[in-house]
Amino acid sequence: MLAARYKPLFNRLLHPVAAWIARSGIPASAVTLSAPLLGLVACVAFIRMRAVLPFCVAMTVVASLDGLDGAVARASGRVTKRGAYLDAMGDRYVEAMALIAAAWVSGYWLLSSLVLAGSLLVSYAKARAAMEVAVSNAEWPDLMERTERLVLFLVGLAASAVMPWRPFGRDLFWWTLLLLAVLAHLTVAQRLVRACRLIDERAAR
Numbered sequence: 772m773l774a775a776r777y778k779p780l781f782n783r784l785l786h787p788v789a790a791w792i793a794r795s796g797i798p799a800s801a802v803t804l805s806a807p808l809l810g811l812v813a814c815v816a817f818i819r820m821r822a823v824l825p826f827c828v829a830m831t832v833v834a835s836l837d838g839l840d841g842a843v844a845r846a847s848g849r850v851t852k853r854g855a856y857l858d859a860m861g862d863r864y865v866e867a868m869a870l871i872a873a874a875w876v877s878g879y880w881l882l883s884s885l886v887l888a889g890s891l892l893v894s895y896a897k898a899r900a901a902m903e904v905a906v907s908n909a910e911w912p913d914l915m916e917r918t919e920r921l922v923l924f925l926v927g928l929a930a931s932a933v934m935p936w937r938p939f940g941r942d943l944f945w946w947t948l949l950l951l952a953v954l955a956h957l958t959v960a961q962r963l964v965r966a967c968r969l970i971d972e973r974a975a976r
Contacts, residue, residue: 793843800854863894904974915951
């Protein structure tokens with residue numbers, strides 16, 4: 772929901788940088804591929820050094836590349852379906868790497884696995900529905916999309932590093948992962964219900 776609501780604002784903010792990149796001849800696909808590569812570097816550094824705040828900053832930069840590649844494609848007049856596909860695949864890798872790195876450092880493997888499963892199923896629920904009937908991205912304004920998950924993940928991780936508060940003996944990142952897991956799977960249920968309704972309505976046409 773956040774991405775859809777603020778996308779026009781993000782596009783305006785990114786346009787000057789995107790236009791400069793397009794004029795320099797750097798293709799949008801290079802920007803797309805740089806996100807998972809930089810994400811991998813950030814995750815490996817996080818595992819090795821366990822520096823939470825630098826990792827959060829690095830992943831925020833990586834996330835900003837998600838909108839930048841599309842802006843570069845529009846500025847250069849080279850918007851393609853293949854580019855959109857690669858962008859979506861890169862996003863999934865970045866999210867998975869971030870969760871695995873955080874699980875490695877924190878030791879919260881079960882919760883991180885539940886979050887990862889929910890995140891992937893959120894995406895799959897829409898993709899699989901689109902294989903059955905025609906659907907539009909505008910029809911999926913759900914509770915916990917990728918932008919919301921990333922914001923909550925990074926805020927919770929950063930808060931756990933600067934705030935010693937441990938409700939019921941658990942640090943804030945543990946509670947963040949628990950909340951993410953619950954909300955992600957609620958979003959899966961939300962998409963499942965919507966997908967079934969759309970398939971029933973449109974398959975009969």
